[in-house]
Amino acid sequence: MSDATDGADATGSGSGRTRDANAVPTLSATGVEAGYDQHQVLHGISFESRDGVTCIFGPNGSGKSTFLKTLNGIVPVWDGTITYGDIDLTGEKPEDIVTHGIATLPQGGGIFASLSVEENLDVGAFTVDDADAIADRKAEVLEVFPALEDKLDQKARDLSGGQQMMVSLGRAMMTGADTFLLDEPSAGLAPRLVDDAFGLIERLVDRGAQVVLIEQNVRAALRLADYVYILAEGEVQFHGPPEDLSEEDELMELYLGL
Amino acid sequence: MTDRDTILKTTDLTKRFGALTANDEISLAVERGEIRGIIGPNGSGKTTFFNTVTGFYEPDGGTVHFDGEEVTGWEPHRLARRGLGRTFQIVSPFKNMTVRQNMLAVQTDDGRSREEKRDRVGEILEFLEIDHIADNEARGMSGGQQKLLELGRVLMLDPDVVMLDEPAAGVNPALESRIMDHIHELNDDGTTFVVIEHDMHVMKTLADTVSVFDSGRHIAQGDFEEVSQDEAVREAYLGGTTAEDDEVPV
Amino acid sequence: MSASAPVIGRLPGDQRYWFAAIAVLLLAWPFLFGSFWARIGLGALMWIGLAQSWNMIGGYAGYLDFGHGAYFGIGGFAAGIAMVQFGYPFVVGFALAIVVAAVLAYLVAVPTLRLTGAYFAIATWALAESLKQAALILEITGGTFGLSLPRSPDTFIGIAVPFAISETFFYYVMLVLCTATMLLTYYLFERHEFGYRVKALRDDQDAAESLGIDTTRVKRQVYVLSCVVAATFGSVYAWYIVFIHPNDVLAPIITDRMVIMALLGGLGTLTGPIFGGLLVFLLQRLSSVFLGSSTFYLPLIGVLIMVTVLFAPSGIIGILRGEVGRDDVRKNLKELGEKFDLL
Amino acid sequence: MVDIGLFTQIVINGLLLGGIYVTIGVGFSLAFGVLEVVDFAVGEYVMVGAFMGAVLAPLFGAEGVFVIPIVLVVFFAVGALIQPLIHHVTTGDRPHPLLMGLVFTFGLATFLRGGVLTIFGPNSQDVPSSLLTGGIAVPGLGTFPVVRTVTAVFGVSGLVVFMYYLYRTRGGMAIRAIAEDRTNARLMGININRYQSIAYGAYAALTGSAGVFIGMTFNASPGMGLQYTAFAFFMVVLAGMGYLPGVIIAGVVLGLTQSFTAVYISGNAVLLVLFAIIYVVLLVSPAGILGKGEWAT
Amino acid sequence: AGLGGGPERDTFLLGAVTSLSGDLRFGGGVTQRGYDMWADTINREQGGIEIGGDTYEVEVEYADAQSNPSAGADAASQMINDGADALLGPYSSNVTLSVCPIAEQNSMPHITGSAESPQIWQEGYEYSFGTIPTVSIIGNEATSALLNLEPQPESVYVTGVNEPFSEATAVSMRTAAEDAGVTVENYELFPRDTDYTNVVSAAQNADPDLHLHGGHIGSHVDLVSASEQLGYTPNGFLMHYGVNTGSYKDGSGAQAPYTFGATVWIPSVDRSGGVLFDSPQAYADAAEAAYGSAPDYTQAGSTAAGIVYQEALTELNAAPPLSQDDKDELIGILEEIEVNTFYGDVTFEVGGEYHHNNINTQTLLIQLGEDGSPTIVGPEDAATGEANYPVPAWDER
């Protein structure tokens, strides 16, 4: 099991770690059904995260976010199981799932609007006890997003939409997790920042983290993808390496607009 | 372009938040029937510009003209009924009402009968392909569906000008191209659009003219090609990516 | 619930028969059970009407008016002052109550409706308290001593009144007033597009404004309307109860009761206030009849309110509509249990 | 002509009265601004605290002061257990969460008031204290009633402790994050049930012990709560919702307004002036006298 | 039994409206004990009221006014609906003022044993009577008695709560002081929920010889607490209503002794008695035995209301249930009646300022002793002890 402190070592050293030496557990779902109240959204999703970036694409309303929320514990699972390596996550609470090293960037960012930017980052490190690790990670976040440097004391709500997204991403990094669940990190970002956001994802991967990425910016996301799932109407319509997608013209057209 | 008339015009429009000047003397003219794109870095004042034009913010200086009339300081609902519609960057459905009721709540001065209004709702929902959820409460809609509802509601105004704040953000490419088709279709029927969008693919496909904002100022204007070649724009906004970068690495 | 759902829960059979039966019962009520029950009936009608008046601004428009009871008192004092200080008949007092309430409500609406949520709630509360304090000091209201209204004339605008000014008479006056309030609510908020506008501004004011809805105006309309309705009940009440005092008709508990009734019944629904109003009024008024002389009904009501909010958030109307089944309660209990994980 | 002796005494009275309001306002401001609970039961916590003083003090040598540690512990525990209920009614897919919390606490208030009335009857009860009696006369200024002075010190200390916790500790940061967005706070690994219960428990503990002080200053009676509920609301309005330091200013304004109106205008007009001021402040500056409050509705 | 008298019954049914819940529950409870004392005693000792050789038991049925005028009116109506022969009235003036019109409307005899506001009697109701003198008289006479103590006070400070009973009390106190030629330093009303330190500071600054206060018990408690805290010690405090109740002693604790108060009856008063109870002390003992607490004048006045009915019904000599004619005749009898009771001599004024109020019973000035028990200290002819006057300062107790 990799806990928060392991993550701290990895980022703290700055050298990154090799995947083979300390592989990130696989996050997998088997036959997951879930929904809201009586309304079922997911109809038996099976899923496995891969090293690097696992992308989830699909039309609006297909259940991507809902699925992500079953992974991080926000939406209770009706049926099926979710595991992280040897750990059974099914039915665990979100606050406990975080401690296994799984961080989430919710759709829309979900910053704490009346907290300062720095406090937002500190809350991200809530499960981390090591002050040095926190300081190191904060430095790293600012290196990735220099625009935040002179806004540390400002309330997060006073930032523009794009700046807020940087805060959210930075906050997710602060957890020191090995697995990142990112729900549309580039939405609403100016093109430059989209590059930055994807750059960040690459960095995370280089460092050995594993990323589950929901994106509507399919073109850019495919450049990073190691494996792709396509969801529609709460079911997996396709999964495979991106190379296989090109053979699925119909899928590409229908769900990806490509 | 020269033979078309100006439908929306701002002159030195200024809006400040405390020490921050979010809109700094913005002068911008939109021709009747065009699709105007607005791009600019996050925080450059695009949304603020929308809010000031549509009456949500009191401007600190400058004027707004709409369809030959000065409308500076008008209340939003008055502008809306006059024919200036807008959407919000963060979708704002009436959560406790059904999709249909969301549409019916729209108020116009055109004296349409109740039946006509209901028919129009049906048409628009069908046009946007969300008629199957017409009687669902809006709170349960997905993000993309909410975007469509947002667009549908504003169409109920039968507006002359529609201002869209990031209509494609978070929207699936398939739906995105549908929205773009809708916009084109409406534009062909004579509706003028002002669109804020960060997706350069969308910008390139949609916009007749692009205005570029930076730090609250209107720094450039031209067609998409011109603007995207502009060094300052690339530096401030586009970075390495361009819309030409279309090929998919598969 | 879709828009076409029946207004009263799931009643077996044709709704029309139910309505007819209820109408007959209501019309015959004072003759069936005598004057005491006529009084209870008229009290219930009054509170249903008051709860509905609060529901207009609080439920449909989403503005938590915590000073609404003041308009009940204003209606009462307007009628009382017209009758006592100027010697006019009640009708003049009634008209005065409407005018005074409308004018005051408008003047209050202009600055106060700019506030939302708890700010609005507290502002209206403070205003209502100031009005009560002012009424205690002013001379025209009788100040500390209150006002005793003229007793029981047997004519009404010069016409002999069928039941003189008796419980029966007031029962029918309240019945008319309450029915009018219900019909008005039904028409304006459930059937007219006005209702959509009101709900739209409740959900998102900016969006409503951007869609051509003059939210300022709609809010004011709802506020003034709901205040005037409360005032009409106040004026009839004053005429009926004969002695009015600021500590009674301007008491904050009047607002509290309206809020609780609307909420327990089902907020922003047509029939919710009927059920909420009946339940709370009867519990309070009849508790001494059934529980004997004790204050035990107070903690009982308290627990009832808490349990309803915990398990039937959409109010009694939700239970009647079958929204609160055994499964829902079980699910609710389970979720509640999870929240007790404190360590 | 203004009599200087009277004038200074009125200032003292007003400030110390403000101190009493501060003791109630501090916890309430936390509950209201940070937990977003519009708590109608606040005044009844004061009332129950006062009654605990009246009932328990005789067991401790007729000294209300000794009851305070017990009240702190009991109220903290009870508050921590009530919070999950409030949390439950203010979350989920309920259409009007704010209202639900308000009505739930209204029910709680009715339950507490009715319960105490049923058990103890309507009479006022003395909360005895032999330590906090009489007043200390300061020449040239006036008399400082001991119990009121200690109450004010208690309130201000409570404020300082709360401020420290909220803005200088991790737990405080967690509570502020929860106030902003419960779901996202959970995603940061925060056990929201625990921290909300801590916050609500702390509020209840402070308010309950304020009740003991108020009982010693005045007395305990089942009907006393409503008045303090009103004042608690007015305190947060004047302070600016969620802005804890504003509570001191609000207390000073409320207290001085009351004492000056009582003496220099008319005793009869005290509440009229007070309520009118609150109404006007809300219209002119909804974020409180200092304009520092904030509270998302 | 004639028309409209309801079903046959062999008891007299008295409908009592009183506040058994709500803010006024304390006073309501006192009233209830007073009415019950009468009914229980007459039924036990005489088997009821004798009419034409038969005795009819007395039954008192209660309806809760919930301390609220509209519930009070409903309660009265409920009693009338249940066929009551006559009404016993509620506690407090506001509720009484909404019950009187109901009695009037239904031509129903109504005697209240516990409402003191002059307003009730000034309205001139035909069917309502009261055994306790209006507070205008009580306050006035108690104040006059106090002003006679040595050393003669030269100035007073008058305060009152702004609700009808308290304001009437304060007015009567002021009037008495003015009539006695004593300086009234200030006359001030304020809301019940205000803070009393300001009242006290202003009074302290005026430095009067006496402080006179009209209010209910809670307000007295607040006033003495604030006075103790600020060290305000005039030569005496006179407060009305209720300083000799347990409630005042419980609320003010160590500050209760030496307070002056007004009453029209206490157990130690020297009155002859007659019907049902031989003397005030006999009544007090019986009440103590029945309820475990000493009765105050409200309870005694309520019992007296029952006794008045008993005498009037005997004179009416009509078996229950009473017809409307009987009831109207009863009103005539009540207007003429003279009853000598343990409570004092009861007669009702007819016409005049306080129509149908018993203004006959003598007012007493009392003072609480070290142990909190009352002693009659005025007027001189009724006094059973010496006043402790001027009272000791707070820190000398």
Ligand SMILES: Nc1ncnc2c1ncn2[C@@H]1O[C@H](COP(=O)(O)OP(=O)(O)OP(=O)(O)O)[C@@H](O)[C@H]1O
């Ligand atoms: N809180 C909720 N309550 C009820 N229904 C919901 C809720 N959230 C989502 N839904 C419904 O669940 C379905 C899936 O929604 P979800 O947000 O998972 O879609 P998505 O694939 O993430 O879409 P998008 O790309 O637009 O974000 C939709 O039909 C939506 O209406």
Ligand SMILES: Nc1ncnc2c1ncn2[C@@H]1O[C@H](COP(=O)(O)OP(=O)(O)OP(=O)(O)O)[C@@H](O)[C@H]1O
């Ligand atoms: N209500 C407000 N109060 C204070 N500052 C504000 C407010 N609204 C916007 N700002 C500030 O004004 C600037 C412009 O914001 P605006 O939202 O207009 O940017 P934008 O161009 O729409 O950015 P994005 O592309 O990220 O949406 C930002 O710095 C923002 O922080």
Ligand SMILES: [Mg+2]
């Ligand atoms: Mg999504």
Ligand SMILES: [Mg+2]
């Ligand atoms: Mg924007």
